[in-house]
Amino acid sequence: MNNDIPEPQAVCSPITSSAIFMVATLAPDRDALHTVREWCADIAGLTRSVGKRVPAGNLSCVCGFAASAWDQLFGGPRPAALHPFREFGVEGRRAPATPGDILLHIRADQMDLCFELATQLMTALGDAVKVVDEVQGFRYFDMRSIVGFVDGTENPVGRQVPKFTLIGDEDPAFSGGSYVLVQKYLHNMTAWNALPVEAQERVIGRTKLSDIELGDEVKPSNSHSALTTITGADGEELKILRDNMPFGRPGAGEFGTYFIGYARSPAPIELMLENMFVGRPVGNYDRLLDFSTAVTGGLFFVPSAELLEDLAERTPD
Template sequence: MPESMPEPQAVCSPITRSAIYLVVTLNPGEAAAEQVRGWCADVAGLTRSVGKRSQGGNLSCVCGFADSAWDRLFGQPRPANLHGFREFGPPARRALATPGDLLLHIRAEHMDLCFELATQLMQALGDAVTVVDEVQGFRYFDMRSIIGFVDGTENPEGRKAEASTLIGDEDPAFRAGSYVLVQKYLHNMTAWNALSVEAQERVIGRTKLSDIELDESVKPSCSHSALTVITDSNGEELKILRDNMPFGRPGAGEFGTYFIGYARSPVPIERMLENMFVGNPEGNYDRLLDFSTAVTGGLFFVPSADLLEDLAQRTP
């Protein structure tokens, strides 16, 4: 990363064993907005304080703001590509938008670290916000999702991850920032487990045990892997960085995946969702959606770590 580049938030941090995802809405009144602005200067310090309590815990927190919150909290200038979550698909199979002004993506090797930091951050926000969604995610065996397939195999790494996720000169006022899109999926495990392993592999487009992509000659065009590969006009693949995690409550019959994708523009993630929910071509939708339902959806801008601290002094 160039020396002149602002310090990014922990977007490209290694995937950990535990995570907490918090989506909150901003309460009415200028006092609430002022409290959230001041909180922006405290996020890094609270993360350091909690993280020091466990060597090798890899604790981090990424904070993002939705389109509606940015205008109310910070005004102009605003990130060039920040907008509301775009819905895709017919009513029976829809990527739907749900309320959310701030996103906290907290991750660490151990849940106690995530829990303590979430507690401290929420205490600092106080009654300025209302929690609308909270999910505790966990690593499932060898990076597998609840449905049994390895997740995030094609993630970019190192400099390629930074190039795919961090804004550059295309939006100079927001360099080293990122966009993050989140969705909570619930899976019908009874129907999924009724499929043979071979049928599941055709839905995903990869082998279940060895995590090898199926040959193009046998991989269905409606498979998950076929529809989530996005290319530009030159045929180059547009990468996003996923940090998905399983979650669930077996006693309640709840089994899910929290999808979280980072990119330097919302465009590749939105194109991916359009392919999945509408189809490419239309009607050739992702067959994984026959077993998985998106119940939340939000798009957020992640400022650089430097800008996040500076936003404490911003007034709209």
């Protein structure tokens, strides 16, 4: 990583076996805004305090803010590419925008660490926020999603991780930061499991057992992998860092995937969503959406670790 870039939050941390995703809205009063600003300076310390109990547990926390929350809490300047979540698709196949001002992505190799940190962070916030979505995710066998395919195979690795996830000279005031887009998907597993494995592989674009990408001569253009592969003007593939997690309640018949993607610009993720929900070309949409429904959507900016602490002293104009 470029030494001139401020220390980022734990965006590039290793994948863990447990996670908690929390999305909250701000209470509509000035005291709440003051509480949240002061809390920004406490996040790192609370994470260290909880993580020190199990040093090998790989506990980390990433905090992000939506566009409206940034304006209320901190005023200008705003990160250059931060805007409200953009909806895509048509009725019955839509990526919806849902309420959310603050995102917490808490990761560890033990759920008790995630649980304890989430408890401490929420206690510090008190009535200043209202949690509108909370998901406890788990790692499913050998990195597989609920639908049985390996997830995140095409993530960047090594030096590519900061290259594709951390803001640099394009927005100097916010270098070391990142953008993160989240969606909660629910799957119709009865319908999905009724498909033969070969049909499932054509929907995903990869083999189920060995996780090998299908060749272009057999991979459908509306497969998930085909529509989520984005190439820049220079011909280089534009990657994002996914840390998706399965979740569910078998007793309630709920089976899902919490999608979370980090990037140095929201543009590649939004293009993926447009390809999936609208189609490339229009109408050639992602057939995985015949079995998966997006029920939440939010875009957040993740400041660098240094800026996150400094935000405690910032007030809007």
